[in-house]
Amino acid sequence: MREINNIVILTGAGISAESGVATFRGPDGLWEGHRVEDVATPEAFARDPDLVQKFYDERREKLAGVAPNAAHRALAKLDRLWSGELLLVTQNVDDLHDRAGSERLVHMHGELRSAWCSRCGERSKFEGKLAFDPACPRCDEFGGLRPDIVWFGEMPYHMDKIEAALARCDLFVSIGTSGAVYPAAGFVRTAGHYGARTLEMNLDPSEGSIYFNESQMGKAGELVPAWVEGLLKT
Numbered sequence: 001m002r003e004i005n006n007i008v009i010l011t012g013a014g015i016s017a018e019s020g021v022a023t024f025r026g027p028d029g030l031w032e033g034h035r036v037e038d039v040a041t042p043e044a045f046a047r048d049p050d051l052v053q054k055f056y057d058e059r060r061e062k063l064a065g066v067a068p069n070a071a072h073r074a075l076a077k078l079d080r081l082w083s084g085e086l087l088l089v090t091q092n093v094d095d096l097h098d099r100a101g102s103e104r105l106v107h108m109h110g111e112l113r114s115a116w117c118s119r120c121g122e123r124s125k126f127e128g129k130l131a132f133d134p135a136c137p138r139c140d141e142f143g144g145l146r147p148d149i150v151w152f153g154e155m156p157y158h159m160d161k162i163e164a165a166l167a168r169c170d171l172f173v174s175i176g177t178s179g180a181v182y183p184a185a186g187f188v189r190t191a192g193h194y195g196a197r198t199l200e201m202n203l204d205p206s207e208g209s210i211y212f213n214e215s216q217m218g219k220a221g222e223l224v225p226a227w228v229e230g231l232l233k234t
């Protein structure tokens with residue numbers, strides 16, 4: 001088996017579930033009472049900006065009441081101690097990986113604690129409520145800020161960096177994602193195509209489960225720390 005130097009880790013909503021952040025595709029198929037399409041598309045924002053702004057304002061406000069769990073902390077420890085290349089790609093818009101201390105991290109679907117101004121095109125760190133229509137901290141214009149979230153039909157962030165890392169990695173690990181949303185759902189096949197070993201950790205088999213060399217089913221808060229400790233001993 002190929003020696004492991006370079007690692008890419010993809011995380012989804014399941015890694016934050018034990019911190020109390022709702023996953024997207026709950027048993028009722030709704031995300032906090034809404035169809036994903038009604039709050040996560042540019043069309044939804046054009047149709048009802050107030051509903052969409054309030055929805056993400058509530059999610060942003062809730063971040064103050066949640067904390068990183070054992071899985072976020074274990075990945076931050078791996079980032080600190082792993083001397084090879086490592087890239088943590090999260091689909092999550094919460095900031096729990098950041099708060100746990102992960103540094104080699106990209107948020108491919110944007111961040112709740114960031115706002116994007118359509119007037120000046122700049123992104124800024126943001127706390128508070130976008131529904132109050134605050135001025136952009138960069139250009140001082142009102143009426144231009146939207147959540148810095150990648151909605152359906154928009155291009156995820158950092159794709160060049162992610163694809164380069166997938167082509168170089170020896171191990172690709174996917175944690176807590178249903179594998180329902182592309183391009184992230186296709187990363188396992190890209191990494192596998194370049195010869196990486198692939199491992200999935202999820203509560204139940206994801207839609208792309210068959211593409212992984214190994215699947216571990218269970219809670220991220222238990223599986224991830226055990227996997228990290230094992231890897232650091234090799």
Ligand code: OAD
Nearest residue numbers: 012013014017023024025091150176177178202203219220
């Ligand atoms: P989903 O809600 O689709 O999937 C979460 C997965 O985590 C499910 O397969 C659960 O079984 C699993 N899970 C739940 N609790 C877990 C636990 N404690 N430990 C391990 N696994 C657990 O969330 P994502 O796959 O992240 O995009 O969704 C992908 C994208 O869809 C999101 O980034 C979002 C959404 O539309 C945007 O907002 C652009």
